Amino acid sequence: MATSHTLDVPGAHLYYEVRGTGPLLFVIGSPMDAAAFAPFADALAGDHTVVTLDPRGVSGSRLDDPEQDSTPELRADDVAAIMDALGVETADVFGSSGGAVTGLALVERHPRRVRTLVAHEPPVLELLPDAAERRAGVEDIIATYQREGVGAAWVKFMITAGFDLEAEGAPGAPQEPTPQDLANSAHFFLHELRGTTRYVPDAAALTAGPARVVVGIGVESGNLVTYRTSVALAELLGTPPVEFPGDHGGFLARPVECADVLRKVLAG
16 A cells, blocks of 8 residues: 655655555656556555655646746656655666656766666657657647647647557547646646657766666557657667567556566566
């Protein structure tokens, strides 16, 4: 069973949850919040102390200034602050999507706080040959949100990312978004998406140690932009990616299977 906690950090009030026993493992997303990771965290809690959190500006993690942009560097410092609050020096980290970018920034800024980072499909668009086109696509998504609203923006986001919206079970915005859903979407499009996708990994810092960085990739993600970015990052780091079940959100549909793969990576 998870316990809930809050922590005041510069500019924000963070919400996080702790469950399980064993070595400390952070499971982080961006913009995904703690609630979305609950099944995956439960699957890991039998042999890990799992920390999940709402990223700053999302769900229960409130900002002093709602117009403040969320950068990978700020989110990385938030993770380090939670480690301090828990009284621990190091942890393993599984980061998904924007959370994987947070994890990369954490290794760069606080290298001795991370044992192993599994960066699952980080959208590091700047590593791609068509980075300028991809950057323009992000700006178009943001403009679509400002012009047409949340539904149109999520549709454009998913299509740009490579999802087939006609496929069964395709992801998308909630059919009847709650006020919190709308607030989270506004924060994502206006204050988070640009900074996350423009992050440029520092290969020298990420490979200097002592942290080990592993790139995770979904076996069914071949059509997604994050497949390309994951391959590019793995090549930059000189390490082969590790395959996880499913696609970009495989740990949502198949939490137990993905937890088993993650255990093997962390043990390696």
